Amino acid sequence: MTLFHNNPDALLDVLIIGGGPAGMSAALVLGRARRSVLVIDEALPRHRVTKESHGFLTRDGVSPSELRRVAREQIAAYPTVSFVQTAAVEASGEDGNFNVTTTEGKVYRGRKLLFAAGMKDLPMEIDGLKEVYGSSAFVCPYCDGWEMQDRALAIIAGGEFALHLTKTVSGWSSDLALFTNGFSDWEEGVKESIEQRGIPVYESPIRRIESTRGKVRSIVLEDGTEVERTGIFFAPRLAPGTDLPKAMGCETEENGSMIVDEFKKSNIPGIYGAGDGASRMYQVAASVAAGSIAAAMMNSELLESEWQERG
Ligand SMILES: Cc1cc2nc3c(=O)[nH]c(=O)nc-3n(C[C@H](O)[C@H](O)[C@H](O)COP(=O)(O)OP(=O)(O)OC[C@H]3O[C@@H](n4cnc5c(N)ncnc54)[C@H](O)[C@@H]3O)c2cc1C
Structure with missing residues (x-):
């Protein structure tokens, strides 16, 4: 040695x-x-x-x-x-x-x-996401789900992973909304299966995330919709x-x-x-x-x- x-x-x-x-x-x-x-x-x-x-x-x-x-x-x-x-x-x-x-x-x-x-x-493409990452926006429900439980949560994900992440986060809050940030090419029945469970699906691209000192306030979409949310789980x-x-x-x-x-x-x-x-x-x-x-x-x-x- x-x-x-x-x-x-x-x-x-x-x-x-x-x-x-x-x-x-x-x-x-x-x-x-x-x-x-x-x-x-x-x-x-x-x-x-x-x-x-x-x-x-x-x-x-x-x-x-x-x-x-x-x-x-x-x-x-x-x-x-x-x-x-x-x-x-x-x-x-x-x-x-x-x-x-x-x-x-x-x-x-x-x-x-x-x-x-x-x-x-990789650099975050969504305006305002960097400001809340690690404070009220997270990637892993097992790591931070407990602290975010029962909040009004946004899931930001597209494709197959959107269903997986939404299903997973549903274990921590029943107040969920899925934002696909422009993704709309769903496999048959997937989007409907999410909506059937009372989870709205927003497909418009995200314009920005509004926050105060690291705390998410809302998600603003390109189509002008603004949805109040107090936490985010997203696919990095x-x-x-x-x-x-x-x-x-x-x-x-x-x-x-x-x-x-x-x-x-x-x-x-x-x-x-x-x-x-x-x-x-x-x-x-x-x-x-x-x-x-x-x-x-x-x-x-x-x-x-x-x-x-x-x-
Ligand atoms: C926001 C956030 C919150 C998290 N919270 C939790 C949590 O609560 N609980 C939990 O269990 N997990 C959590 N995780 C996941 C956890 O951080 C990772 O699973 C863990 O850190 C992985 O360890 P690692 O050693 O593989 O990599 P890392 O911790 O990423 O360490 C890799 C190291 O290698 C260095 N490195 C990279 N390239 C080179 C190079 N070319 N030369 C020299 N050095 C290099 C990096 O600088 C870094 O120091 C979280 C992750 C994120 C992003």
């Missing part, structure tokens, strides 16, 4: 791209397994817009920054784990010897590579935190997230993916679990090759 602190040119056991819940969970497990680890983290986690993170056992309601602070404090107990705050911009190599280059042109080497770079929000437009896995030949879903197996392995030997960037379950608990699984599997592969070398 070579310590990164002592020799920055060393071949480390694991390089982790991304230091959100998934990457830090992997770093913790690997640190406890006495592995040399470098976490390269731009430090722009997706949930930074929200004040409280919910649903992670023992940490319900904690702020994302506090979650991060405690994680970093606990990982600091393991001296073989280091962090650098920067972006990974290039990656190459193969199982046993990967290279990752950062924005500054610094190259780090690792035997295994874990991508835990999450997903990022997302892209992967990094395109490096794809550039290295990893298989990806249509939305760019990595395809990994139950052990978080990609199709490329030595490259793993964990968290939002390799899943459709966008939750802290799921990301932490994925990071932990990936760490155990990478450590297991490293132990196996070390075992063979000793024989």
Whole structure:
């Protein structure tokens, strides 16, 4: 084992791209397994817009920054784990010897590579949505539905996802209105099935969202209609935190997230993916679990090759 602190040119056991819940969970497990680890983290986690993170056992309601602070404090107990705050911009190599280059042109080497770079929000096209995002407009009912329960809620989504999101949010409020923002190409019967349940469907494009200090007041449509609402759940437009896995030949879903197996392995030997960037379950608990699984599997592969070398 070579310590990164002592020799920055060393071949480390694991390089982790991304230091959100998934990457830090992997770093913790690997640190406890006495592995040399470098976490390269731009430090722009997706949930930074929200004040409280919910649903992670023992940490319900904690702020994302506090979650991060405690994680970093606990990982600091393991001296073989280091962090650098920067972006990974290039990656190459193969199982046993990967290279990752950062924005500054610094190259780090690792035997295994874990991508835990999450997903990022693409710029919001609806005027006024950015101002309420994380305060009274959210994307995940499991994360923020409790706080929004029984409010007059707007669902902003089109296509197949509109029905799914409306059905899901109906568990938290019966006062719902669906805004498709211009989408009207429904499969037969879908729109009617929503309306039959007393949920109005507005297809006109949204002109803007009116709000006061982060609190939604109404949705104004291009056709002049204004609908009072006090909260929003919407379908975000997302892209992967990094395109490096794809550039290295990893298989990806249509939305760019990595395809990994139950052990978080990609199709490329030595490259793993964990968290939002390799899943459709966008939750802290799921990301932490994925990071932990990936760490155990990478450590297991490293132990196996070390075992063979000793024989
Ligand atoms: C508004 C909002 C509210 C949410 N609320 C909750 C909640 O209450 N409960 C819950 O369980 N979940 C919640 N989530 C979801 C939760 O935030 C994510 O599931 C979780 O953060 C995913 O963890 P991750 O480690 O995969 O990615 P992230 O937390 O996004 O972390 C990825 C990290 O990788 C870094 N990175 C990306 N690209 C690079 C690169 N090229 N080089 C270096 N670093 C890079 C990023 O800067 C970031 O620091 C919420 C999400 C949003 C958007």
